[in-house]
Structures are given as C-alpha cells and as structure tokens.
Amino acid sequence: MNYGYQPSPTVVPSPGFDARADAEALRKAMKGWGTDEKTIINILANRTNAQRQEIAMQFKTLHGKDLIKDLKSELSGNFELLIVAMMIPLPQYYARELHEALSGMGTDEGVLIEVLCTMSNNETRIIQQAYQSMYGRSLESDLMSDTSGCFKRLMVSLCCANRDESFNVNxxxxxxxxxxxxxxxxxxxxxxxxxxxxxxxxxxxxxxxxxxxxxxxxxxxxxxxxxxxxxSGDIEKGLLAIVKCVKNRPAFFAEQLYKSMKGCGTQDNRLIRLVVTRSEIDMKDIKHAFVQQYGQSVEDFISSDCTGDYKKCLLALVS
Incomplete structure (x- = not known):
C-alpha cells in the first residue's frame, strides 16, 4: 500500500543477472571440503527474491538437486535460518511465519500484528492463498480458533482485505x-x-x-x-500498529527492528523476517527513521548484536 512516499529498497535487481552462472557458482561454493560462505553471501544478498527463485530453478535443472536443501546441509545456526528465509518466495514465507505464530503452545500475536496490520488488500489475499495451499486450511479459520475477543475481531476484519485503497479525502x-x-x-x-x-x-x-x-x-x-x-494487550498493539503505519510507515518498522535487537539477546526470527521482507521495499527509509529515533544506525546495531557470517549477510542486505 502506498502511504504517500516512494519506497527505497536496499536490495534491487542485479544488473547483468545470469541465473545459470549464479547456480554454478553456488554449486562450486558448496562442493568438496568446506563451504565458501563469502560467495553464498555475495550472490544471494545481492539478488532479489524473484532472482533467487530463478537461481534455484537453474540449480535444479543443472544438478537435479534442491538448492534450499543443499544450503541447509552446508550451513547452520542463524546464518542458515537467514539464507533459507531469503530463498522462500515472499507469500509462502509470510504464510509460514503466520502458521508458526498460530501453531504450538500459545500464539505469537506480535507476528500477526506485524504482518496483517501492515499489508495491502492484494498482499493479504496472496498470503491467504499461499496459506491455504500450504496448510490445507484458511488463515481466517486458524485466526478464529487461536485468537479471542477484540483482537480476534480485528484480525478477522483485516483478513477480509476490504480497505478503501483510493487516495480520496473527504x-x-x-x-x-x-x-x-x-x-x-x-x-x-x-x-x-x-x-x-x-x-x-x-x-x-x-x-x-x-x-x-x-x-x-x-x-x-x-x-x-x-x-x-x-x-490494553494485543488489541491495543494492533490498533496502534495501524495508526503508526498510517502516520509514518518506516518509523513503525524501525521500531520493530529496534525491539528485535535491544535488551538481553536478539530476537533473531523477528530480525530475519524484518530484514528479509523489507530489504526489497523500503529498508533505506527504515534506516533513516531508525537513526532519527534511536541515534544509531541499523548497521551499528546489527554489528554489536550479531556475529560471523550471519552478521555479514544481514549487513549486506541492509547496506
């Protein structure tokens, strides 16, 4: 949804993109003893999600192997989680995140708010289609069974994807x-x-x-x-998220990024989701809002909170 500004991404289509050459380079980086993590980062962090899908298709065509499975077998920890997140088509990635938020012990309402309170009608519908296809159930039915009260009504209303998306002001x-x-x-x-x-x-x-x-x-x-x-509680957070997105969308996501890294321990799943999903949309705007709000750059926060190849890949995505 256009909130009155022109979004500016940090990850843009790679000029002179050659999916076959990238697939071969990735195969070489994972073949034999040891893994060339630098090559994996240089390629995947500098390609859009659509280009990564083309690389995965070429990889399967050339080698008869699944690129995500090969990457998972070679990598570990948060770096593996980040690379796998980068390789999943965005609608399926959002559907997976929502499903995990609704599954298991308790519900992660923060994920529901971050995704459903910020999407356009079309984005919401595409995510719902992916959810239905992946899990054989509707997102709305899972929301209804796993949330309650005012918050449930807000989530179901957002699932209807029926916002006026004109620019008319009366x-x-x-x-x-x-x-x-x-x-x-x-x-x-x-x-x-x-x-x-x-x-x-x-x-x-x-x-x-x-x-x-x-x-x-x-x-x-x-x-x-x-x-x-x-x-109070989740309904308060959900309504505030809508208001904050309307008033200053990059500032809302800057706040989410800050919360993922502040205090004891980093909320890595949250950090990965925010960086992977916003890097192709408005990460430059978010970085600007982050400095304004917290007096430090996103890069500085990542550098002090993360380590190793995980840190290098995150920095490549936000730079």
Whole structure:
C-alpha cells in the first residue's frame, strides 16, 4: 500500500543477472571440503527474491538437486535460518511465519500484528492463498480458533482485505468519523471497540490521516493516547500498529527492528523476517527513521548484536 512516499529498497535487481552462472557458482561454493560462505553471501544478498527463485530453478535443472536443501546441509545456526528465509518466495514465507505464530503452545500475536496490520488488500489475499495451499486450511479459520475477543475481531476484519485503497479525502466524512471515535472512547462508559475496528480497518491511509487530525482537534490529544487509554494487550498493539503505519510507515518498522535487537539477546526470527521482507521495499527509509529515533544506525546495531557470517549477510542486505 502506498502511504504517500516512494519506497527505497536496499536490495534491487542485479544488473547483468545470469541465473545459470549464479547456480554454478553456488554449486562450486558448496562442493568438496568446506563451504565458501563469502560467495553464498555475495550472490544471494545481492539478488532479489524473484532472482533467487530463478537461481534455484537453474540449480535444479543443472544438478537435479534442491538448492534450499543443499544450503541447509552446508550451513547452520542463524546464518542458515537467514539464507533459507531469503530463498522462500515472499507469500509462502509470510504464510509460514503466520502458521508458526498460530501453531504450538500459545500464539505469537506480535507476528500477526506485524504482518496483517501492515499489508495491502492484494498482499493479504496472496498470503491467504499461499496459506491455504500450504496448510490445507484458511488463515481466517486458524485466526478464529487461536485468537479471542477484540483482537480476534480485528484480525478477522483485516483478513477480509476490504480497505478503501483510493487516495480520496473527504473532510466532512473525516469529521464524522473523528466524532464517532471520540464518542466510542473517552465519551462512553466502556469502549465501543467495533467503531475503532470499523474505521481503522476500512478507511484509506490519506483519509485516516485526516481523521486523526480532526480527532486531535476535537479531543485535544492524539488518537494514540485514546487507544492507550481505552484498550490494553494485543488489541491495543494492533490498533496502534495501524495508526503508526498510517502516520509514518518506516518509523513503525524501525521500531520493530529496534525491539528485535535491544535488551538481553536478539530476537533473531523477528530480525530475519524484518530484514528479509523489507530489504526489497523500503529498508533505506527504515534506516533513516531508525537513526532519527534511536541515534544509531541499523548497521551499528546489527554489528554489536550479531556475529560471523550471519552478521555479514544481514549487513549486506541492509547496506
């Protein structure tokens, strides 16, 4: 979804791309004693996901082998996880991440929020198709069985992929929605969460910006403050994610990157997902927002939090 700025990626199509030559170079890097990790990084971190798919097809055609399986057998640890994530087509990768978030003991609501609160209608539909194909179940049915309450209703609404994606701004309608949000929140005993859900899920980003401006004029405080006062837990985080993406999309992802690396231990799955998925979209914008918000570069954070080939590959993807 276009949020009013021209995204700038760090990973772009490689000029003079030759999938066959790349496939041969990767085969050579993994053949015999030892593995040439530098070559693997130089090739895969400098190709788009679509180009990596072509390399994998050439690799299978030339050698009758699955490139991902060969890479997994040669690599280990977080470096292996990163390289494998880079090799999966994005819709399938998102579907896998959502499935893992919904499977096992407990639900990782953070993944659901990061993905479903930030996607366009078309992206959401493509991910749902991949999910159905991979797991034989609909994403919506798994969300309904693994989440509850207001958060479940938000996730199911987002799954409908029915947001207005025009750039039309109607000031009178924005005033009406702003008043409705004010009545549903601070002016009511208890919160009418369905009003927040309906407006934040359906209105286009430009209209939402107008609604937020009107709301602040009426209430005397930003919409984020109302959400924090009226909601808690996962529904609060989900609604705030939508608001943050509308107001400053790169800043939202910069915050997610920061949270993946701050404190004791790095949340490597989260870091990998963010770097792999955003490097072809808006990583330059995210890096700029990161410096503004945290006074340090993404590269500095990665360098201090990660090691070895894992660090080198992450740095190649964000540089």
């Amino acid at each position: 000031q009178a309608a924005a005033q009406q929605d702003a008043h409705a949000l004010h009545r549903a929140g601070v002016q009511q005993f208890g919160t009418d969460e369905s009003t927040f859900n309906q407006i934040l899920v359906q209105r286009n980003p430009a209209q939402l910006q107008q609604i937020f401006a009107e709301y602040e004029g009426i209430a005397g405080h930003p919409i984020e403050q109302a959400i924090k006062q009226e909601f």
